[in-house]
Amino acid sequence: MDFYEVQPLREAADPIAVSVPSSKSILNRALALAAFLKGTCLLRCGEYGSDTRDMLSCLAALGIRTEQVPDGILVYGCGGDIPRREAVLQVGSAGTAARFLTAMLAFRGGSYELHASAQMETRPMDFLNEFAAHGVGIEPLAQRTGFPFKMTSAGLSAHEFTVDTDVSTQFASGVMLAAAAGDSPFTLKLTGKRTRASYIAMTAALLEQFGAHCTRKGNTIVVTPAREAPAEFSVEPDLSGACYFYAIALLCGVRVLVRGVRPESLQGDVRFLELLKRRGVRLIATENGLLADGTSVKRYRGFRVNMRDFSDQTLTVAALAPFADTPSVLRGISHIRKQECDRVQAIAENLTSLGVPVSATENEIRIRPAKISGGTIKTYDDHRVAMAFALIGLKCGGIRIENPGCTAKTFGNYFKLLDSVTKR
Secondary structure (H helix, E strand, C coil): CCEEEECCCCCCCCCEEECCCECHHHHHHHHHHHHHCCCEEEEECCCCCHHHHHHHHHHHHCCCCEEEECCEEEEECCCCCCCCCEEEEECCCCHHHHHHHHHHHHHHCEEEEEECCHHHHCCCCCCHHHHHHCCCEEEECCCCCCCCEEEEECCCCCCEEEEECCCCHHHHHHHHHHHHCCCCCEEEEEECCCCCCHHHHHHHHHHHHCCCEEEEECCEEEEECCCCCCCEEECCECHHHHHHHHHHHHHHCCEEEEECCCCCCCCCCHHHHHHHHCCCCEEEEECCEEEEECCCCCCCCCCEEECHHHHHHHHHHHHHHHHCCCCEEEECCHHHHHCCCCHHHHHHHHHHHCCCCEEECCCEEEECCCCCCCEEECCCCCHHHHHHHHHHHHHHCCEEEECHHHHHHCCCCHHHHHHHHHCC
């Protein structure tokens, strides 16, 4: 098995300046909209990971044409008339492709086999029951619920769905995207604890930018379809990926610039930046991107925070917690047990192996400060475990990351960038 040895950050450029890939969350939503709406749309974007390549592969299998151009991806929309209404799709480990395309295809109709990676096969697809209740044929192709399965749809006649956000906010977003490329207004009723999830808000904002209308009253959302995709759309840099580098500003007391990031980002992980700000990191908008200045921070207090609306950063906060002055308590995290791995367990096992006192329940983890001398991080083939726990090595050294190649899902050159930061 491959390992990456994290080098401690002894000295740094001032500022550390990096570029991160495009936001997978925004790019894959934009791809779904541009592909199923009318018109040709240029998605202006930078580098992207395997999740987006899997989405592009699925669109190609459906006969929807996309083209790599110098400025990004050119998408030739099908206007809801899918060229191949019988197809076999491989979504890989891309949860966005899995949930978004399932919804889009159920709405538009056809017969499709959907396959996924072994990792994705373990993730919940309970929302398929909602489609089945509205006449969509769902045939499991293995002895499990979820991938792989065959879906046969004559197109949905329903004009209303109820979605449990505790099961999947991605499914809620998928229904909103499908409705935006539909033929008539559609009502989505949200239940559960994450009805105000940041990713649902992101989807709503994106629909407006693509010409659809999204009105919300309480937990009821009405989507009025768009007529045609815009001629072009610019995709933000991935703030989830940027946050690993912004965390270095607090952890190591340096200045970090991530090119292209703006404080008004659509992405929910802007809340992580607020955590840094409350611990003394200055956030400065520049013409090149957002700068995080941690040079005045000599020590910082622990984190007592509900991570529900920016849960991708739970691992990042957990990596910062052992170096704080006071204990940390991270709540609202039960749903991350069903992502690429059980991320709560991954935090607990890795920190415990490094000598950090940790206790976890279903929805909460407590982390006490500790001196770390080094160790090996088990990544469980999860890109976020690998990227977040590498931060510990920047502070104390002696950290090895197993299977560093798993970051290809969203950030293929992550460790190459770390090399550029630490090896001056």
